Amino acid sequence: MSSQDVLIHSDDPCHPANLICTLCKQFFHNNWCTGTGGGISIKDPNTNYYYLAPSGVQKEKMTPEDLFVMDAQTLEYLRSPKLYKPSACTPLFLACYQKKDAGAIIHTHSQNAVICSLVFGDEFRIANIEQIKAIPSGKVDPVTKKPMALSFFDTLKIPIIENMAHEDELIDDLHKTFKDYPDTCAVIVRRHGIFVWGPTIDKAKIFNEAIDYLMELAIKMYQMGIPPDCAIGEEKKHLKMASP
Amino acid sequence: MSSQDVLIHSDDPCHPANLICTLCKQFFHNNWCTGTGGGISIKDPNTNYYYLAPSGVQKEKMTPEDLFVMDAQTLEYLRSPKLYKPSACTPLFLACYQKKDAGAIIHTHSQNAVICSLVFGDEFRIANIEQIKAIPSGKVDPVTKKPMALSFFDTLKIPIIENMAHEDELIDDLHKTFKDYPDTCAVIVRRHGIFVWGPTIDKAKIFNEAIDYLMELAIKMYQMGIPPDCAIGEEKKHLKMASP
Amino acid sequence: MSSQDVLIHSDDPCHPANLICTLCKQFFHNNWCTGTGGGISIKDPNTNYYYLAPSGVQKEKMTPEDLFVMDAQTLEYLRSPKLYKPSACTPLFLACYQKKDAGAIIHTHSQNAVICSLVFGDEFRIANIEQIKAIPSGKVDPVTKKPMALSFFDTLKIPIIENMAHEDELIDDLHKTFKDYPDTCAVIVRRHGIFVWGPTIDKAKIFNEAIDYLMELAIKMYQMGIPPDCAIGEEKKHLKMASP
Amino acid sequence: MSSQDVLIHSDDPCHPANLICTLCKQFFHNNWCTGTGGGISIKDPNTNYYYLAPSGVQKEKMTPEDLFVMDAQTLEYLRSPKLYKPSACTPLFLACYQKKDAGAIIHTHSQNAVICSLVFGDEFRIANIEQIKAIPSGKVDPVTKKPMALSFFDTLKIPIIENMAHEDELIDDLHKTFKDYPDTCAVIVRRHGIFVWGPTIDKAKIFNEAIDYLMELAIKMYQMGIPPDCAIGEEKKHLKMASP
Structure with a gap:
């Protein structure tokens, strides 16, 4: 085995090289990365x-041999696959590692993200839904010093930026959202998809699932006439059709 | 093997420790417990x-090692996993065991339950659908002494309670529904999800599947203009668009 | 192995005892027989x-041991499972065997069938869709003497009967549809589901899949304002919103 | 092994005989080829x-033994399965091989294609969506000489032809689209489905997935009032309901 291949071969299913492949396959079957769309990066x-x-790889067929490995200090590739080019998302992933202290980043072409980007303006908002409690608030518990999640009564806000011809052109707007939304763990790209990050791949996966659930729910609420950030008890005033 | 681990290791796929993991994985793929939402408890x-x-565990990756085991008399934990905290649902599960003689409880964040809780007031109602016959009526057959199911012509009614900041705060409203709806096997929590219980895990699973099917159908009926508890033969009067 | 168990044990995946279990599992994941709903019968x-x-069995967990086997002449059970009762559908399945020369019958609680039964009157109709060509016309090719399928320009018509409290009460209406629709291979039961049969289980499965596809499509057409039996070229006149 | 069977037996999962079966199974579970609908052809x-x-074969159960193999020069069958007839799509597949230099062709009965054919006139159009970048533009990069994809700001246009009683009657309209849309990699057949081709089966699969994603998205946009080829920034003017 070459020294490069040592980087990607492991019997541990939680090794980054194995986990990226497992999750890409799982996300493919969620319709999140069909047609080679989307991607994942994990910091070991x-x-x-x-x-x-x-x-350009079919995400459900990806193997560890298809992966790039990059040194976090020099940003040089320690390993490159023979058949593929680096993802155009790479500069965006690096920005999340460097500015947000991310341990992993997930990028999908989720139709829920695309539809939300068509319906909402510059910010996706949903409030008063239990699943919001899976998303970090950015605050730290003063006693335990652990990161605190949003509460049921909070409003989740995710910034929406405009898409560009090439993914590396998104970098300025991405940096701007880091300033304007210092606590966000996600950015929606209009007519494109979503980027979600977290301190570990487990956390990033949980955040991505919870946000996709909330975007799906928000679209259903919108279609029934209920604003997704509607106050508790105000739902029936907004219903297009009378409550049964 | 430690005495604690004996509690969770079994070659029997129907052992509670194995069955909770199998069902959580199945429910994850139903979009019922993504993002660590939802949970299951089984009484051996x-x-x-x-x-x-x-x-906080990813439900599709859960293993028997992740489970808590509690003594039904002392309510002390006989086994605790190293990595995880008890679910905030635990007091609600205990209430179902103690007051409803449950053998198992299923909790999901089903979007069908959340949408029904936004459209309906304090009670979900659906009538005259074959699938209702999978739900218990609370009555006992005078001859066989066995529990009787709802009939096709009955109306299934499930109470809806308000969500709170913390799950243990739901306990008073849960107890109130036990009094007001003595025959119900489920409670919907608005903007949150649903709790379903039964005398065995097999029954609880069947009730949960049938109720989710009925909530999904009720939403489709509502969107076409038909009240889900509409009398047989009255459907066409309610259709938003003419019958084809 | 007892003489009864010989009837249900085979290494052939196409043996009726194995195939019923495989298909019930597949149909469960189609949401056609959750909560113990639905059923299949195959004539060896x-x-x-x-x-x-x-x-009452969970359809995705069924095994050959759970099956009944009946003699076609005497209608006596050659084998009965210990835990379960015969399905209430049995008299309906027998009617299809005896009057329609069926080789297999599939019964599902498909929500597409239930929704179509709410929207349509006494007959489901769809026309001019390629998938219709999977359904038999009831006619025989005068040259090859083989059964002919519907053509693209035909209208598929499936009768809809009213549901009753007990499935055996459907028998009179089922016999009536055999007379009124001598060429149909399916009957929709309002607010309940659908029965589909064919000369072999392979054919019955294909018919059921094609009909479910067509019912799903008909609902989508109806929701956009297009009558499912709309003439070719007339679609745009019916659209609720202008063609893009 | 007979000389005919050598053509279809290989341990390589990427051998055409194996890959057709794997993909048909995958497409079956996408609801693209239920009820024996649809098909795939690959040039070795x-x-x-x-x-x-x-x-007429159940696509999820197909095995290499079920396949036809044809000589590209003589158009004679080198191998025919015992049980099945050639697909009626064969002349259309041959046209794609001969006129479009295809390496593989995918045909599905995707409901997204059928619905788009009912809503759109003679051309499906969608613009300004990231996923469009998976579709070839027909242009060649002047420097690298490689085929170029559509850009984010382009409009994907796919011709829609009328369905006929028999698939071989589609051949004239198919040839006409080859002239009128020289760069298209797909043709939608109204009330029927879609044909997608590419220089390799990997490319054809990616194009088909991306187009199906875009048709699904176009239907959702249309249902909210947004023309799928709407200019960026114009979405909110078209929304049926106010932006939340």
């Missing part, structure tokens, strides 16, 4: 190397 | 121990 | 024995 | 033989 917590899914 | 019919899914 | 072409799924 | 890049799925 032991080596600080970045593992990156390549461009 | 042999030992009367309660098996409980923990808080 | 070698022995003419009827294989029947029992009542 | 080594031998130039055409591998063709037969007519």
Whole structure:
């Protein structure tokens, strides 16, 4: 085995090289990354190397051999697959690692994100739904010093930026959202999809699932006439049809 | 193997420790417990121990090692996983065991339950659908002494309670529904999800599936203009668009 | 192995006892027989024995041991499972075997069938869709003597009967549809589901899939304002919103 | 093994005979080829033989033994399965091989294609969606000489032709679209489905997935009032209900 291949071969299903492939397959079946769309990057917590899914690969068929591995300090590729080019998302993933201290980033072409970006303006908002409690608030518990989640009565706000011809052109708007929404763990790209990050891949996956659930629910609420950030008890005033 | 681990290790796929994991995985793929939402508890019919899914775990990846085991008499934990905290649902599960003689409780964040809670007031109602016959009526057959199911011509009624900041705050409203709806096997929590219980995990699973089917159908009926508890033969009067 | 168990044990995945279990599992994941709803019966072409799924079983967990086997001549059970009762559908399945020369019958609680039964009157109709060509016309090719399918320009018509408190009460209306629709391979039961049969289980499965596809499509057409039996070229006149 | 069977037996999962079966199974579970609908053909890049799925087979159960193999020069069958007839799509597949230099063709009965054919006139159009970048533009990069994809700001246009009683009657309209839309990689057949081709089966699969994603999205946009080829920033003017 070459020294490059040591980086991607492991019997541990939780090794970044294996986990990226498992999750890409799972996300493909969620309709989140069909047609080679979307991608995942994980920082190995032991080596600080970045593992990156390549461009143009069928996400449900990806294997560890298809991955790029990058040194977090030098940003040089320690390993490149023979067949594929780096993903155009790579600069965006690096920005999340460097500015948000991310441990992993998930990018999907979820239709729920695209539809929300068509219906909402510059910000996706949903409030008073239990599933919001899966999303971090950005605050720290003063006693335990642990990160606190949003509460049921909070409003989740996710910024929406405009899409560009090339993904690397999104970088300025991404940095702007880091300033304007310092606590967000996600950015929706209009007519494109969503980027979600977290301190670990487990957290990023949970945040992404919870946000997709909430975007799906928001679309259903909107279609029935209920604003997704509607106050509790005000729902029936907004219903297009009378409550049964 | 430690004495604690004996509680959760079994080759029997129907052992509570194995069955909770199998069902959580199945429910994850139903979009019922993504983002660590939802949970299951089963009472072992042999030992009367309660098996409980923990808080914050990815439900499709859960293993028997992740479970809590509680003594039904002392309510002390006989086994606790190293990584996880008890689910905030635990007091609600205990109430179902103690007041409703449940053998198992299922809690999901089903979007069908959340949408029904936004459209309906204090009670979900659907009538005259074959699938209703999977739900218990609370009555006992005078001859066979066995529990009787709802009939096709009955109306299924499930109470809807308001969500709170913390799940343990739901306990008073849950107890109130036990009094007001003595025959119900389920409670919908507005903007949150649903709790379903039964005398065995097999029954609880069947009730939960049938109720989710009926909530999904009720939403479709509502969207076409038909009240889900509409009398047989009255459907066409309510259709938003003419019958084809 | 007892003489009864010989009837249900085979290494052939196409043996009726194995195929019923495989298909019930597949149909469960289609949301066609959750909550123990629905059922399948297959006539063994070698022995003419009827294989029947029992009542009340979780369809995705069914095994050959759960099946009833009935003699086609005497209508006596050659084998009964210990845990389960015969399905209430059994008299309806027998009617299809005896009057329609069926080789297999599929019964589902498909929500597409239930919704169509709420929207349509006494007959489901859809026309001019390629998938119709999977459904038999009841006519025989004068040259090849083989059964002919519907053509693209035909209208598929499926009778809808009213549901009753007990499934055996459907028998009179079922016999009536056999007379009124001598060529139909399916009957929709309002607010309940659908029965589909064919000369073999392969054919019955294909008919059921094609009909469910067509019912799903008909609902989508109806919701956009297009009558499902709309003439070719007339669609745009019916659209609720202008063609894009 | 007979000389005919050598053509279809390989341990390589990417051999055309194996890949057609794998993809048909995957497409069946996408609801793209239920009820024996749809089909796939792959040209073996080594031998130039055409591998063709037969007519009337259950697509999720197909095996290499069920396939036809045809010589690309003589158009004679090198291998025919015992049980099945050639697909009625065969002349259309041959046209794509001969006129479009296709390496593979995918035909589905996707409901998204059927619905788009009912809503749109003679052309499906969608613009300014990231997923469009998976579709070839027909242009060649002047520097790299490689095929270029559509850009985010382009409009994807797919011709829609009328369905006929028999699939071979579609051939004239198919040839006409080859002239009128020289860069298209797909043709929608009204009330029927879609044909998608590419230089390799991997490319054809990616194009088909991306187009199906875009048709699904276009239907959702249309239902909210937004023309799928709407200019960026104009969405809110078209929304049926106010932006939340």
